[in-house]
Amino acid sequence: MKATWILPDGSERSADVPAGRNLMEAAVAANIPGVIGECGGTLSCATCHVYVDDAWRAKVGGPGDFEEAMLDVTEAERTEASRLSCQIEMTEALDGIVLRVPEA
């Protein structure tokens, strides 16, 4: 399955992501700049913040309660498209997903 990250400069990077892997880990493995994941995906840092592309927002859904709170801690501005990518797990329904990396 595939995920694509659009970097702040507009360039795109894609990676194959197996089902069940979260998109923070996938980004770190693919060396996507700006997605750091300092707490290893345990909802303690907000350094894997991304904006979900509009076309994918309904499929991805909204944040859980803890994620909701941690989204107040992001470095870049929080929007309705904001998610912590460690909380998004790759599934067949998300094959092809597009995420935007916030400006640092």
Add this chain to the structure above:
Amino acid sequence: MTIWHPTDDGFADLTSHDTFVSGPPHNTFARLRREDPCSWTEWDAGQGFWSITRNEDIHALNRQADLLSSARGIRMEDQTYEEYLARRTFQETDPPEHTMTRVKVAKAFSKPVVARFDAQIRALCDEILDEALDKGRFDATKEIARQLPMRMLGQIIGVPDADLPWLVEKGDALIANTDPDFTDHVLDKMTTDAYRLMPFNSPAGAELYDYAKTLMADKAARGDTEGVLHLMLQPGPDGSVISETEFRNFFCLLVAAGNDTTRYSIAAGIQAMCHQPELLAQMQGDEIWDTAPDEIIRWATPALYFRRTATRDFEMHGKTVKAGDKVLYWFASGNRDEAVFDDPFRVDLARTPNRHVSFGQGGPHVCLGMHLARLEVRLLFQELAKRIKSIEPAGDHKFLRSNFVGGIKELPVSVTLA
């Protein structure tokens, strides 16, 4: 004056605070990484523990908080359930309980909030450096490294400057509770158990608690709702409010952790400048500042280890770790792992990527204050480098007597001004 090299014989006693008086036993860590990366240490009847020394293994285990719990203590020493309840902070909890507290206080330490301190920190650096550098020859830990985090802490928790030296003295007594230079109640030499229910096992905990109570009452009377202590007292996402004991312990944790970790990062950075003269010129440029703070903090590794407890049996490098066994992540070792870092015993301010574990990266307990720490380190060294032409050791430096906090407690240097 020679650069410091590890002098241990490769078989140092990790349970002994005295081992660390001559610096972390890096020859021992190197041997463990090579030969026995999941190594058992037998210690005083039933108190043994596993040491995890490879960087990759620390990352892999740290994210598995369900397998390796913080809720039975985070130090090598055992504690009873009664002591645990009396002394614990959210450092000694697991998700989701940990997350509940974390989301409350994370806001006070987020990167954008911390960035607002930029001008204030620079002003503090100005004051501190002007005073220290004028002396020409001085103890850099005492005159520089100790000063900045202490004064920042005061601004974050909102206490008057006049109280700061007292707070820092108490914070030192808490966390450096194994070094006779910092406390009259040396933990492993104590002959009384009168303090065992107090934060960090120390009478300083009780004094700090009284201080916090008065401080909060004063703030409440003034209608002051600024700062992290106020956030801590708010209900969490589930409506729960922290108990008085938890608040006391959190305050002590802030005073202790917000204090000496950044201090020893700054001290280690200055020590590195003394022994790698090329660092000063690099710091006078502006190309290394995205990476330099993390490299300085890797070099320092102020928290030498944190401990977890296995919740079920698991296999690691041919050993069986049993449920209930203590497992130590040696950050000091993970930060010198030759499998991850080229030339790990040199400071490379441009190092990238830098998979150091000084902040406990990769797990839920990753340092709450890491953005502030990086900012303080960056601004201090930028300002220092601007002002000097050279810096040299002016005597041997001395390490703290502690196998938990790694720090240079005395660092004599001499400088020539630019």
